[in-house]
Amino acid sequence: MRSSLRHALAAGFTACLLAAACAGTAQAAPSDGRTAGAAQPAPAVQASKHVPPAGATVVRMTVRGVDRKVAESHGFEVVTGPDGRERVVPTASATNPDGSPYRAKAGVGAAAVSPHNVVEGDCGDAYLWIHPVGGFVSEIETGFDLNTGAVAYHWQVNRSDKYGSDSHSWGGGLGVDTSWRGEWDVRSGGVTWETAGVTPSSDALLWDGEICSSGGPSDRDYVV
Numbered sequence: 001m002r003s004s005l006r007h008a009l010a011a012g013f014t015a016c017l018l019a020a021a022c023a024g025t026a027q028a029a030p031s032d033g034r035t036a037g038a039a040q041p042a043p044a045v046q047a048s049k050h051v052p053p054a055g056a057t058v059v060r061m062t063v064r065g066v067d068r069k070v071a072e073s074h075g076f077e078v079v080t081g082p083d084g085r086e087r088v089v090p091t092a093s094a095t096n097p098d099g100s101p102y103r104a105k106a107g108v109g110a111a112a113v114s115p116h117n118v119v120e121g122d123c124g125d126a127y128l129w130i131h132p133v134g135g136f137v138s139e140i141e142t143g144f145d146l147n148t149g150a151v152a153y154h155w156q157v158n159r160s161d162k163y164g165s166d167s168h169s170w171g172g173g174l175g176v177d178t179s180w181r182g183e184w185d186v187r188s189g190g191v192t193w194e195t196a197g198v199t200p201s202s203d204a205l206l207w208d209g210e211i212c213s214s215g216g217p218s219d220r221d222y223v224v
Helices: 002-019 068-073
Strands: 057-066 076-080 086-090 122-134 137-146 150-161 164-173 179-187 192-198 203-206 210-213 218-223
Touching (some): 057 086, 068 076, 122 192, 122 210, 122 218, 137 150, 137 192, 137 203, 137 218
Antiparallel strands (some): 057 122, 057 210, 076 086, 122 137, 137 179, 150 164, 150 192, 192 218, 203 210
């Protein structure tokens, strides 16, 4: 189902660019209380490059696969390396999101690029931060900054304390933004230690078809 959603978002994205009417990130509204997995549509939020809050856990995101349909629709060829991993290679018809001929992102060092002009390993940074605000309430903030633009994403945070556990998720189109953040406000049952983490399966689908995995940042704090 997630794959079908991604393909639909990617297919409509080119037309969206031409119409110059792309919406920003489709972000779920924070759930209240302990409603497990609640994800209600909310007004779009434009993403921009940002700095994680002080104290946040920051981890590196890594490429864990390729969406062939998205890659090929933007002019990238999917090849299998000697290690058995699929990689994307720009062809002569590869394009940037604005329709111009593809060029590797400026500032990417040669040491970080494979012989196929593909960034290996790290594809961005992800973070998570628990911020107790009083009254047994905590704000859980999470987000990511990517090395290249993404067309879609799926992000889930699981949390638990001595009173129980629940989860919250966001997802949708990204309009080739390189950055996104979301917030989840949670009320616990009382004073407790709270643990929260982004699921390793959370990811962003990049313009070239690479799937950039969250890396699973997590945090723990005392809620009063």
